[in-house]
Amino acid sequence: MIEEHDHEYRSGIGTDIHRFAEGRKLMLGGVLIEHPFGLAGHSDGDVALHAVIDALLGAACMGDIGTIFPDSDEQYKDADSKGLLLDIKERLEEERWVIVNVDLTIQAEQPRLENIKPQIKRCIASLLGIDFTAMNVKAKTNEGLGEVGQGQAIAATEIALLKRKYKRTL
Numbered sequence: 001m002i003e004e005h006d007h008e009y010r011s012g013i014g015t016d017i018h019r020f021a022e023g024r025k026l027m028l029g030g031v032l033i034e035h036p037f038g039l040a041g042h043s044d045g046d047v048a049l050h051a052v053i054d055a056l057l058g059a060a061c062m063g064d065i066g067t068i069f070p071d072s073d074e075q076y077k078d079a080d081s082k083g084l085l086l087d088i089k090e091r092l093e094e095e096r097w098v099i100v101n102v103d104l105t106i107q108a109e110q111p112r113l114e115n116i117k118p119q120i121k122r123c124i125a126s127l128l129g130i131d132f133t134a135m136n137v138k139a140k141t142n143e144g145l146g147e148v149g150q151g152q153a154i155a156a157t158e159i160a161l162l163k164r165k166y167k168r169t170l
């Protein structure tokens with residue numbers, strides 16, 4: 001029997017990778033970072049926010065970022081990914097989902113993100129309206145291996161947990 005206080009829990013994972021491109025601003029986790037190159041992409045190329053979006057969509061069983069914001073759609077050209085994340089947050093709220101926690105890992109050889117992690121954490125936590133204690137950002141290199149290790153791209157992986165109260169079915 002389902003009690004009124006019972007919740008259902010769902011986890012989701014999101015991964016993304018974007019290559020560096022000249023003449024682009026580097027947006028990472030909603031933060032503008034001083035760097036010679038930005039990330040290529042139809043939107044602003046914010047690989048970290050895209051991973052967050054896909055993890056949230058995954059947990060809520062709502063599909064994926066490419067279906068909701070197709071890169072064939074001109075309205076998302078150079079789109080600010082913070083706006084895309086806020087759109088997803090609204091969709092979650094409509095379905096009564098509450099974010100329990102998010103854990104983000106960014107893999108970048110350059111720039112070094114050690115000092116930028118707190119800013120990214122603050123930015124994503126405030127966009128999602130969650131407590132700092134529910135938001136974690138990890139940064140690592142790729143030990144010189146592959147596209148990320150050779151400094152050609154930045155990758156991100158994110159996991160999120162959502163909860164909502166069971167609807168009483170009488």
Ligand SMILES: [Zn+2]
Nearest residue numbers: 016046047050
């Ligand atoms: Zn992306």
